[in-house]
Amino acid sequence: MAEILVLVDHVDGAVKKVTLELLTLARSLGEPSAVFVGNGADAAIATLAENGAATVYVADAADLLLHPVAPKAEVLAKLVADKAPAAVLIPSTAEGKEVAGRLAVKIGSGVITDAVGIDADLTSTQSIFGGSVIVKSKVSQGTPIITVRPNSSPVEPVAAAGTRVDVSVELTDSAKKATTTNKVEESKGARPELTEAAIVVSGGRGVGGAEGFTVVEALADSLGGAVGASRAATDAGWYPHQYQVGQTGKTVSPQLYIANGISGAIQHRAGMQTSKTIIVVNKDPEAPIFEIADYGVVGDLFSVVPQLTEEVGKRKG
Amino acid sequence: MKIAVCVKQVPDTWAEKKLDAGTKTLDRESVDGVMNELDEYAVEEALQIAEANSGEVVVVSMGPEKATETVRKALSMGADSAIHVQDAGLAGSDALGTSLALAKALEGKGFDLIIFGSESTDARMSVIPAMVAERLGVAQLTFANNVEVAGSEVKIKRQTEYGYDEVTGSTPAVVSVVEKINEPRYPSFKGIMAAKKKPVETVALADLGVDAGQVGLGGSWSAVVEFADAPPRAAGTVVTDEGDGGVKIADYLSTQKFI
Ligand SMILES: Cc1cc2nc3c(=O)[nH]c(=O)nc-3n(C[C@H](O)[C@H](O)[C@H](O)COP(=O)(O)OP(=O)(O)OC[C@H]3O[C@@H](n4cnc5c(N)ncnc54)[C@H](O)[C@@H]3O)c2cc1C
Ligand SMILES: Cc1cc2nc3c(=O)[nH]c(=O)nc-3n(C[C@H](O)[C@H](O)[C@H](O)COP(=O)(O)OP(=O)(O)OC[C@H]3O[C@@H](n4cnc5c(N)ncnc54)[C@H](O)[C@@H]3O)c2cc1C
Numbered sequence: 059m060a061e062i063l064v065l066v067d068h069v070d071g072a073v074k075k076v077t078l079e080l081l082t083l084a085r086s087l088g089e090p091s092a093v094f095v096g097n098g099a100d101a102a103i104a105t106l107a108e109n110g111a112a113t114v115y116v117a118d119a120a121d122l123l124l125h126p127v128a129p130k131a132e133v134l135a136k137l138v139a140d141k142a143p144a145a146v147l148i149p150s151t152a153e154g155k156e157v158a159g160r161l162a163v164k165i166g167s168g169v170i171t172d173a174v175g176i177d178a179d180l181t182s183t184q185s186i187f188g189g190s191v192i193v194k195s196k197v198s199q200g201t202p203i204i205t206v207r208p209n210s211s212p213v214e215p216v217a218a219a220g221t222r223v224d225v226s227v228e229l230t231d232s233a234k235k236a237t238t239t240n241k242v243e244e245s246k247g248a249r250p251e252l253t254e255a256a257i258v259v260s261g262g263r264g265v266g267g268a269e270g271f272t273v274v275e276a277l278a279d280s281l282g283g284a285v286g287a288s289r290a291a292t293d294a295g296w297y298p299h300q301y302q303v304g305q306t307g308k309t310v311s312p313q314l315y316i317a318n319g320i321s322g323a324i325q326h327r328a329g330m331q332t333s334k335t336i337i338v339v340n341k342d343p344e345a346p347i348f349e350i351a352d353y354g355v356v357g358d359l360f361s362v363v364p365q366l367t368e369e370v371g372k373r374k375g
Numbered sequence: 376m377k378i379a380v381c382v383k384q385v386p387d388t389w390a391e392k393k394l395d396a397g398t399k400t401l402d403r404e405s406v407d408g409v410m411n412e413l414d415e416y417a418v419e420e421a422l423q424i425a426e427a428n429s430g431e432v433v434v435v436s437m438g439p440e441k442a443t444e445t446v447r448k449a450l451s452m453g454a455d456s457a458i459h460v461q462d463a464g465l466a467g468s469d470a471l472g473t474s475l476a477l478a479k480a481l482e483g484k485g486f487d488l489i490i491f492g493s494e495s496t497d498a499r500m501s502v503i504p505a506m507v508a509e510r511l512g513v514a515q516l517t518f519a520n521n522v523e524v525a526g527s528e529v530k531i532k533r534q535t536e537y538g539y540d541e542v543t544g545s546t547p548a549v550v551s552v553v554e555k556i557n558e559p560r561y562p563s564f565k566g567i568m569a570a571k572k573k574p575v576e577t578v579a580l581a582d583l584g585v586d587a588g589q590v591g592l593g594g595s596w597s598a599v600v601e602f603a604d605a606p607p608r609a610a611g612t613v614v615t616d617e618g619d620g621g622v623k624i625a626d627y628l629s630t631q632k633f634i
Binding site: 074127131144151153155156157158159160162163164166167168169170171172181185186187189190191192193194195196197198199200227231232235237238239240241243244251255257276281297298299300304305306313314323325328335336337338339343350351352353354355356357358361362363364365366367368369370373374 | 388389391392393394401413418424427428430469470471484496497498499500501502503504505506508509510512513514516517520533534535536537538539540541542543545548553554555572595596597600601602603604605608609611612613614615616618619620621622623624627628629631632633634
């Protein structure tokens with residue numbers, strides 16, 4: 059069966075859910091092999107094997123971590139040359155897309171970004187223009203490189219060998235031209251990651267200030283969801299910028315998105331419009347966000363949201 | 376210091392974007408074009424760096440004749456001159472073709488910095504800066520929410536999932552910016568008048584030494600097979616809070632099996 063390479067998204071060996079989604083998707087296209095770059099391979103291999111990776115290619119040389127983006131593209135380029143896989147699947151994160159772009163140039167292949175599905179013949183489905191148009195595209199030259207959005211596929215574990223195969227690459231000079239000197243973490247708490255979460259609860263200018271976000275966080279925690287914010291809220295410094303949802307923030311596609319005190323500017327909608335179910339709380343009945351709501355309440359979020367949080371708590375017992 | 380800033384003309388954010396049934400590419404003729412919003416931040420950053428380092432700013436844009444409006448806007452903000460890559464053979468180019476044409480237009484001109492927006496509002500691929508860096512073999516310093524230039528040293532804060540990474544490199548370098556980086560200026564009346572006299576060089580594929588077979592719709596490495604409007608979202612229910620809004624949402628979430 060044709061080999062499908064899946065680039066593993068992880069933090070020091072803790073594998074992100076999107077990787078498992080891609081392994082599940084890859085099984086419908088051929089035999090998945092995971093490509094792991096970085097530290098913590100041993101921990102990751104167990105998870106990858108449980109989720110169908112027949113082979114796990116491991117590149118863990120120290121110099122690969124010193125430089126952003128390019129080393130991953132070079133590891134993948136070497137594997138494409140050596141193994142001639144049928145396709146390369148990469149999580150559609152900011153970094154993943156850059157890896158895909160550099161890889162496309164290196165190996166002379168077409169690249170498709172932000173796929174939400176892939177057919178057996180490697181035709182990709184993209185949801186474009188804020189979800190209003192569905193496109194089917196196909197790479198016509200080279201080894202298809204496809205980046206896939208988180209939450210596009212279920213996770214269906216199945217045991218596979220997960221055989222470790224070490225890979226070493228000699229980085230090109232060009233890959234070493236940018237160097238990561240420091241990593242700074244600004245995340246809050248232990249909530250699920252925004253782009254991967256099944257439930258996202260967001261707050262906008264209507265939340266009124268940093269303190270107001272405790273109301274949003276409490277609802278998110280009652281549902282086991284992640285917290286998001288509009289640009290108005292991140293610009294005001296009420297919530298860190300990496301939680302911004304929208305055109306210049308994260309694109310999320312959760313099962314449930316709850317927008318509180320957010321008007322629904324087109325730039326915000328571009329990042330959440332493909333959510334399966336959308337709930338809105340806003341005191342202005344004319345707010346455009348109501349146009350895409352499955353269920354909306356016109357009211358003050360400071361009374362509606364705490365009541366909802368309490369009710370969720372009761373019903374979850 | 377010589378700085379290039381790459382700007383793309385895109386359909387107005389609020390315009391309804393459509394694909395053309397024949398070419399299956401974005402219909403750019405029927406909508407108003409504007410400068411890609413993030414590219415305004417790129418222009419601003421280029422101008423600020425040039426002002427601090429007695430540099431010059433060259434606008435580089437690939438697009439049809441209509442894209443001249445966007446080039447003029449960048450000039451009216453304060454850029455010094457422009458290169459407009461314009462050729463019928465480029466229409467419908469994919470990311471490989473676009474990055475090739477841009478890299479060829481940028482190559483060999485002695486640019487110390489090449490500044491991009493980090494994403495376009497129409498295709499939203501977020502790949503062109505990385506691909507141009509790969510093609511030119513220069514440092515890739517992308518997704519910057521802060522850029523510091525000291526001589527030939529460039530240091531950025533790269534926005535990440537969890538915060539930011541500090542990334543450094545030397546010129547020549549490719550930089551892409553996110554909107555947290557600055558507040559773009561509005562063109563002044565004086566700027567708009569001055570822009571009319573600034574030099575704009577129009578270059579075609581032949582000038583770049585790019586073979587027509589490598590770019591454009593025909594030379595694309597990927598192609599749209601078919602497309603359709605997404606099924607519209609079913610109209611939802613909107614109620615007014617009468618003291619039980621929270622309970623009502625909880626009822627809805629229960630019927631949808633979220634709780
Ligand atoms: C280049 C560019 C990129 C952008 N990228 C993004 C992006 O990635 N993400 C993003 O979100 N925006 C983005 N924007 C900004 C966007 O245009 C809007 O300005 C922003 O989304 C507005 O945020 P908001 O809805 O929270 O605020 P507002 O538009 O001010 O809306 C606040 C809403 O809260 C409601 N409200 C107020 N008080 C209450 C209350 N007590 N209870 C209930 N409701 C209340 C009001 O009725 C109103 O509808 C971008 C803009 C530009 C130019
Ligand atoms: C809805 C849609 C989906 C598409 N999907 C794909 C796909 O999956 N694969 C594919 O190969 N092509 C695809 N294309 C074609 C793609 O739009 C073009 O290749 C485009 O030139 C590059 O993509 P981008 O605009 O997303 O660039 P991005 O990488 O998002 O742009 C980042 C920055 O690059 C600079 N830049 C981009 N284009 C230009 C330009 N013309 N002139 C000057 N500077 C520029 C700007 O500074 C911009 O801010 C798609 C097009 C559309 C409309």
